[in-house]
Amino acid sequence: MSTGKQADKDRVQSLFKTIDANRDQLIETTGDLLKIPTFNPPGDNYLEICEHIETRLQPSGFETIKLRAEGALGDSDKYPRWNVIARHEGALPGPCVHFNAHTDIVALGEGWTKDPFGGDVEADRIYGRGSCDMKGGLAAAIIAAEAFISTVPSYAGSIEISGTADEETGGFGGVAWLAEKGYFNPDRVDHVIIPEPLNKDRICLGHRGVWWAEIETRGRIAHGSMPYLGDCAVRHMGAVIAEMEATLFPALGMRETAMPVVPAGSRQSTMNINSIHGGLGELEEGYTGYPSALVPDRCVITIDRRYLIEEDPVQVKAEIEALMQRVKAERPGFEYEVRDLFEVHPVMIGEDMPVAATLSAAIQEVMGQKAEFVVSPGTYDQKHIDRIGRLKNCVAYGPGILELAHQPDEWIGITDMLDSAKVMGHALMTLLNKQE
Numbered sequence: 001m002s003t004g005k006q007a008d009k010d011r012v013q014s015l016f017k018t019i020d021a022n023r024d025q026l027i028e029t030t031g032d033l034l035k036i037p038t039f040n041p042p043g044d045n046y047l048e049i050c051e052h053i054e055t056r057l058q059p060s061g062f063e064t065i066k067l068r069a070e071g072a073l074g075d076s077d078k079y080p081r082w083n084v085i086a087r088h089e090g091a092l093p094g095p096c097v098h099f100n101a102h103t104d105i106v107a108l109g110e111g112w113t114k115d116p117f118g119g120d121v122e123a124d125r126i127y128g129r130g131s132c133d134m135k136g137g138l139a140a141a142i143i144a145a146e147a148f149i150s151t152v153p154s155y156a157g158s159i160e161i162s163g164t165a166d167e168e169t170g171g172f173g174g175v176a177w178l179a180e181k182g183y184f185n186p187d188r189v190d191h192v193i194i195p196e197p198l199n200k201d202r203i204c205l206g207h208r209g210v211w212w213a214e215i216e217t218r219g220r221i222a223h224g225s226m227p228y229l230g231d232c233a234v235r236h237m238g239a240v241i242a243e244m245e246a247t248l249f250p251a252l253g254m255r256e257t258a259m260p261v262v263p264a265g266s267r268q269s270t271m272n273i274n275s276i277h278g279g280l281g282e283l284e285e286g287y288t289g290y291p292s293a294l295v296p297d298r299c300v301i302t303i304d305r306r307y308l309i310e311e312d313p314v315q316v317k318a319e320i321e322a323l324m325q326r327v328k329a330e331r332p333g334f335e336y337e338v339r340d341l342f343e344v345h346p347v348m349i350g351e352d353m354p355v356a357a358t359l360s361a362a363i364q365e366v367m368g369q370k371a372e373f374v375v376s377p378g379t380y381d382q383k384h385i386d387r388i389g390r391l392k393n394c395v396a397y398g399p400g401i402l403e404l405a406h407q408p409d410e411w412i413g414i415t416d417m418l419d420s421a422k423v424m425g426h427a428l429m430t431l432l433n434k435q436e
């Protein structure tokens, strides 16, 4: 009926007005989150930030629960992995829309000229570590949910907002643990939006795959003046890396994906060598002597292989094994071991999945432009919701410029946060406003 349609339009306009009117609250909510330094590693102040989110959301009618991921990777009494889930029930039964934000931040690094924990506002920006990735996204989701609840108090369904630990180190003490405990079970949650900073007009459908492994070459220790009596593990590793340069890297560069990965440079297969260690360790600071003369008997590299949905994970590993065998065939005495560290298969949901299609329509409505569907070069917590939770209807959508994440003088745009709060609020209107 046209009256119903007009009423819906009026409600959307009133929702947008409420969000604009709450600009100061949005800035304050972001600033308050930035003031709690949640560095990970090691996992500082998780309890404090969970308690803060509880106090922030309870006055708006959210029931909250704090959960420690006891026994999860990274959890200890010194650094407990605390998570919080806040839930708001509508007046009528209906689906549950869950906003998931990680609360942890990465180290500062060099080059800051702004206070990383002050939440300082300059023109249209809020500065701070985690402003973009992703405390600003969390604040936008909070403002969106509250504006929706006040606009349509009799809505059908429920809204959850979670603040979870450890995304930056794999999410095992956060979303993975919660998914194992059933908190992302499709019986309980219907739509998941992760407000990671992918830009306010982009919807992220998934990510490439990852395989981390250690490769060790072995040799035999000897005096450095008679290296022929030993066998140098570093030279063996040199041969491995030379073979990678000659054959593997060019082959990876040739593989293109149909996944819409951004930045486009990641639309191919890639591999990084994260670290290399061999022989004597770096000498302690303050030690004034020389190192000793030794032939290294061990050398280890860590590889970070990112692969495409078109690639078979078994083949990804077999390719490295074949490379090692080629080197072995050329080098007498060559001994090696390849050890798996962890792996995540690629994920990509369809653009027509309900949460993706709803957000896409909301972006069109709020920004008057077509949403861009993208895929992330690196993984994020969607992997656990997909694999452990078996919940496919999940995307990342949030404000913030992807390239600013983990940088010095990280910031988030206030207008971007308001726009994406409107998109999230509009999505809630579509998914939960079924009372007529």
Ligand SMILES: [Zn+2]
Pocket: 102, 133, 134, 167, 196, 197
């Ligand atoms: Zn993040």
